[in-house]
Each structure stands twice: as structure tokens, then as C-alpha cells.
Amino acid sequence: MTGSQAAALKAEPDSALDFDAIIIGAGVSGLYQLYKLRELGLRARVFEAGTNVGGTWYWNRYPGARFDSESWTYGYSFSQELLEEWDWEEHFAGQPETERYLNYVADKFDLRRDIQFKSRVAAARYNEETRSWDVALEDGRTYNARFLVTAIGVLSAATMPRIPGVETFRGQSCHTHYWPKEPVSFEGKRVAVIGTGATGVQTITEVAKTPGHLTVFQRTPQWCAPLHNAKIGKEEMNRIRGNYPEIFERCQNTYGCFIHATDPRATHEVSPEEREAFWEKLYGEPGFGIWMGNFRDILVDRKANALISDFLARKIRQRVRDPAVAEKLIPKNHGFGTRRVPLESGYFEVYNQPNVKLVDIKETPIERITPTGVKTSDAEYEFDIIIYATGFDAITGAFDRIDIRGVDGESLKEKWKDGPQTFLGILVDGFPNMLMVMGPHAGLGNFPRAAEYSADWVTGLIGFAHDRGVTRIEATGEGASAWTDHVLATSEGLLFTEVDSWMTGINRNVEGKQVRRIMRYSGGHPAFREHCEAVVTNGYRELMLG
Numbered sequence: 447m448t449g450s451q452a453a454a455l456k457a458e459p460d461s462a463l464d465f466d467a468i469i470i471g472a473g474v475s476g477l478y479q480l481y482k483l484r485e486l487g488l489r490a491r492v493f494e495a496g497t498n499v500g501g502t503w504y505w506n507r508y509p510g511a512r513f514d515s516e517s518w519t520y521g522y523s524f525s526q527e528l529l530e531e532w533d534w535e536e537h538f539a540g541q542p543e544t545e546r547y548l549n550y551v552a553d554k555f556d557l558r559r560d561i562q563f564k565s566r567v568a569a570a571r572y573n574e575e576t577r578s579w580d581v582a583l584e585d586g587r588t589y590n591a592r593f594l595v596t597a598i599g600v601l602s603a604a605t606m607p608r609i610p611g612v613e614t615f616r617g618q619s620c621h622t623h624y625w626p627k628e629p630v631s632f633e634g635k636r637v638a639v640i641g642t643g644a645t646g647v648q649t650i651t652e653v654a655k656t657p658g659h660l661t662v663f664q665r666t667p668q669w670c671a672p673l674h675n676a677k678i679g680k681e682e683m684n685r686i687r688g689n690y691p692e693i694f695e696r697c698q699n700t701y702g703c704f705i706h707a708t709d710p711r712a713t714h715e716v717s718p719e720e721r722e723a724f725w726e727k728l729y730g731e732p733g734f735g736i737w738m739g740n741f742r743d744i745l746v747d748r749k750a751n752a753l754i755s756d757f758l759a760r761k762i763r764q765r766v767r768d769p770a771v772a773e774k775l776i777p778k779n780h781g782f783g784t785r786r787v788p789l790e791s792g793y794f795e796v797y798n799q800p801n802v803k804l805v806d807i808k809e810t811p812i813e814r815i816t817p818t819g820v821k822t823s824d825a826e827y828e829f830d831i832i833i834y835a836t837g838f839d840a841i842t843g844a845f846d847r848i849d850i851r852g853v854d855g856e857s858l859k860e861k862w863k864d865g866p867q868t869f870l871g872i873l874v875d876g877f878p879n880m881l882m883v884m885g886p887h888a889g890l891g892n893f894p895r896a897a898e899y900s901a902d903w904v905t906g907l908i909g910f911a912h913d914r915g916v917t918r919i920e921a922t923g924e925g926a927s928a929w930t931d932h933v934l935a936t937s938e939g940l941l942f943t944e945v946d947s948w949m950t951g952i953n954r955n956v957e958g959k960q961v962r963r964i965m966r967y968s969g970g971h972p973a974f975r976e977h978c979e980a981v982v983t984n985g986y987r988e989l990m991l992g
């Protein structure tokens with residue numbers, strides 16, 4: 447049925463249902479989605495597994511947790527009042543500040559009254575008769591709603607390593623995502639960190655500040671670059687506030703919604719001296735400029751990528767005193783920027799400390815966790831604390847952990863077992879009335895910028911349906927195939943597709959996640975928005991509305 451045909455129906459919303467919409471997740475995305483659906487006058491309820499709002503910034507309390515987006519590009523843009531009221535303290539806020547911010551947002555807009563905490567969604571099943579979703583919580587409670595909106599996060603399904611004996615360790619151990627709310631002291635302790643991705647890098651740098659002994663177990667070193675964080679004074683904050691319109695405008699126009707725009711030049715178009723000076727400048731500046739604001743070809747051209755990788759390798763050699771350790775810290779199996787670049791504040795210098803040891807577990811694999819520590823192929827280590835910085839089953843992991851069933855009981859996990867298939871990263875054929883905020887194959891990037899857009903689009907569609915009495919919205923199989931093909935095409939030629947990482951769907955600790963897949967749209971956010979806008983302009987004719 448077309449939009450205009452559906453318009454003729456004018457059915458009333460089904461008051462027999464518990465809610466018009468159920469949103470899963472109370473992070474950046476879910477909070478804003480709730481705000482928007484309330485604006486439409488809909489009865490929306492958020493189910494959140496945690497005990498408070500914040501999502502990523504509620505869970506990840508590990509030492510050193512902070513984002514690598516500039517704070518003033520990361521905050522919401524939708525409320526002028528909020529922009530006037532909130533002062534960021536640091537250019538790159540730490541977890542406590544961001545958690546405070548999201549709590550402030552929840553209070554300011556009185557969002558909590560529609561959020562049910564300690565409510566993990568275990569299953570969601572589409573009911574064709576009522577054209578609604580039946581949602582079951584882990585504790586057995588059930589609810590139904592016309593629309594199911596997922597805001598469950600791309601990095602929210604934490605994974606432990608598949609190492610035998612994890613449960614036998616008698617000391618304190620914790621995954622960074624599930625870090626306790628009470629402070630953990632490292633004073634005089636023997637601490638192990640397993641994992642050296644973006645989270646590991648932040649944790650290691652912070653833990654190494656406290657006297658004790660730190661052992662880092664590294665499988666894959668990363669191309670880290672300096673964060674250059676700094677406090678924001680009152681005057682500077684006022685200047686930033688005055689610039690918000692330009693800041694958000696700029697973020698709208700860059701590839702990944704960051705403040706950093708790709709340099710239009712190619713690496714070989716400038717002389718070696720100019721190139722070196724440019725890279726020195728980027729290395730000395732705050733944030734993702736070295737990744738997002740670099741020459742346009744560093745992530746597609748092998749020679750260009752080798753040159754920038756060589757620049758970063760020289761930096762590591764300069765910063766790490768022991769040449770053997772420096773070599774271990776230089777990635778050999780991927781080029782700069784082809785995995786998520788961790789930004790750091792003194793990470794490499796940690797390895798100059800006498801109380802820090804780096805263990806390369808490709809050379810000496812971990813055989814097991816023992817009651818007292820870690821056994822590798824050539825040594826046994828004793829620890830008081832083991833920290834697992836082993837990341838996430840990214841992008842589709844949180845979906846896989848819910849038993850989501852569409853038409854005729856089709857399982858979403860099963861449908862996506864060879865990789866996600868979506869329409870715009872928002873809808874899935876066979877799963878009517880399910881809308882994903884920041885789903886797989888959507889335009890990712892500086893998260894709140896992309897999430898605001900995603901939630902606005904979802905709100906527009908739900909509003910359109912609501913106004914016209916449309917009770918069933920579904921992507922077509924052809925639409926989903928075409929979008930999936932397009933997503934795959936946008937990633938062609940990008941060097942990241944040749945590398946194992948969470949961005950290519952690899953997680954050695956999760957069964958079925960050993961084959962590379964394209965998990966996100968790589969055409970850049972401006973192009974992503976164009977595709978989404980075209981669907982709206984067309985009156986959603988690509989969708990089946992009924």
C-alpha cells in the first residue's frame with residue numbers, strides 16, 4: 447500500500463496496546479528518541495537494563511574512560527536552552543562528566559517518568575494480528591506496543607575473552623564495561639590488563655599512575671595518537687557557545703560528523719617536507735584530526751597509508767626508550783586508521799616505567815587464567831587484580847542478545863548470521879514496525895550528531911504513520927537488498943575492509959563472528975542523509991505502509 451492509499455484509512459491508534467512505542471535503551475540515542483516521541487504526544491516507554499540513564503557513560507566507569515570526540519561537538523544540539531545552560535569542563539570529557547550531562551538532560555526534560563530501569567528486554571515478537579510488538583523482559587514481565595524502537599548501542603554487548611579458567615581467579619577481576627561503582631584501589635597491587643584497544647589504552651595509562659606493578663597482555667598493538675586534552679575556562683566556554691551554530695553546521699558537513707574535515711589534498715601532491723610538517727601539526731593538535739582531517743587518500747591508497755603509518759611508527763620509537771618494546775608496540779598487521787584510532791595521554795611513556803611489563807601474547811599466548819593469575823606459554827604471573835579490556839560484540843551484538851522475531855517467527859539473529867541486511871540501517875524487511883536508531887549499516891560517526899539525525903528520521907516516520915492511521919510499516923525485500931548492496935559498494939577500496947576489527951564484525955571471543963563483514967555505511971554522513979531524505983521526499987513510497 448502506498449502512503450497516500452494508507453492516508454485514506456485514518457484508523458485511530460490502538461488504545462488496547464500498553465504503549466504506542468517501546469524504546470529499548472536509555473543512552474544518548476534512547477533519551478533523545480523518548481523526547482521526540484513525547485513531542486508527538488505518543489505514549490512511549492523506555493526499557494533499560496541499567497539502573498540509570500547514560501548507556502555507554504553509565505556502564506563504562508573504568509579508570510581513564512573518556513570520549514575522543516570534542517565535548518562541544520558531542521552534546522545534544524536540539525535544545526537551545528540546554529546549550530545555554532551546560533558548561534563543558536574539558537575539551538574531551540571523562541565518563542563522570544558525560545554521565546552527569548546525560549543525567550542533567552534526563553532531569554531537565556523530565557524523561558525518567560517514562561523510563562523503566564533494571565528492565566532487560568529478553569525477547570520481542572511481532573504480532574501480525576494486532577500489528578504490534580510483544581516485548582518480554584528478563585524477569586518475565588510482558589508489554590506490547592505498536593512500534594519497537596531499538597536504541598541498544600553499537601558498543602554495549604561486552605565480551606569476555608575465551609580463555610579457560612576465567613572463573614577460577616581468586617583475586618578481583620572485572621571487564622571494563624562492567625566496572626564497579628565503588629572506587630577500585632591499585633595502590634601497591636599487582637594488576638593485569640588484558641586487551642589494548644581504545645579502552646585498554648585509556649585504562650593502562652590511568653592504572654600505571656598508581657604505584658604497584660602493571661602487566662599488559664597485548665595481542666594487537668594499535669596506532670594511537672595524542673588526545674591533547676585540556677580544561678575549558680568560563681571565557682572559552684562562552685566563545686564555544688557563541689559558535690555552536692557553526693560547530694554543528696560543520697559537523698553536518700564532514701564525513702563522520704566530527705569537527706575534523708578531510709584535507710582535500712592527496713599525500714603525494716605535497717613535498718615530503720610539507721607532508722612531514724602537516725603531520726607534525728596534526729600530531730600536535732587535539733582530537734581526531736590526524737585520522738579524520740588527514741590527506742584524502744590515507745585510508746584508500748596503500749602507499750599513502752604506509753607513509754602515515756611510518757610517521758606514527760617513528761613517533762612510537764621516539765617515545766618508547768627500549769627499542770624492543772617499541773617494536774612490539776608498532777602495529778604490523780594493519781595500517782594507520784584502518785582500525786579505530788585510540789587517542790592517548792601518555793600511553794607510550796607508560797612502557798618506560800620500571801613497574802610496567804608488556805607481554806606479547808602472539809609470541810607467548812595465554813594458556814589459562816589460574817586461581818592466582820595468568821599462565822602464558824612461557825611463564826606464570828601472579829596478580830591481585832585482572833582487568834579485561836576485551837571490548838564488545840560490536841554493532842549487531844546487542845541485537846543478537848535479544849530473541850527478536852518478525853513475521854512468521856523469523857529470527858533476526860538468524861537472518862543476520864552472514865551479516866546485517868537493513869534498509870537505511872533503520873528498517874528490516876520481515877520485521878514490521880521495528881525501527882533502529884543507529885542500527886547496522888547506518889551512517890555512524892560522532893555519535894550524538896548521527897543519533898539525533900537517526901531519531902529525527904524515525905520520529906518523522908512514526909509521526910507520518912500516526913497522522914494517517916498507518917499501523918504497519920515494513921521495508922521491502924528489494925529495498926533492503928538494494929541498501930545492503932549500496933553499503934557494500936561504499937566500502938569498496940577502503941583499506942579497513944582488509945583488516946580484522948570490530949568495524950569489520952570480527953570478534954574472536956564470539957562464535958560466528960570470525961568472518962569479515964561490512965557493518966556500517968561508508969559513504970559518509972552527508973550522503974547517508976541524502977538517501978534518507980530522498981525516502982521522505984518520496985512520501986515513503988519505498989516502504990510498505992498499511
Ligand SMILES: Cc1cc2nc3c(=O)[nH]c(=O)nc-3n(C[C@H](O)[C@H](O)[C@H](O)COP(=O)(O)OP(=O)(O)OC[C@H]3O[C@@H](n4cnc5c(N)ncnc54)[C@H](O)[C@@H]3O)c2cc1C
Pocket residue numbers: 470471472473474475476493494495496500501502503504506511512513514515565566567568597598599600601602645844847848884891892893894897
Ligand atoms: C569506551 C567508549 C568510548 C567511546 N567514545 C566515543 C567517542 O569518543 N565518540 C563517539 O562518538 N562515540 C564514542 N563511543 C560510542 C558510544 O557508544 C556512543 O557515543 C553513544 O554513547 C552510544 O549511545 P547509544 O544510546 O546509541 O548506545 P549506548 O550508550 O550503548 O546505550 C544503549 C543502552 O541500551 C541498553 N540495552 C542494550 N540492550 C538492552 C536490552 N536487551 N534491554 C534493555 N536495555 C538494553 C544498555 O544497557 C545501554 O544503556 C564510545 C563507546 C565506548 C564504549
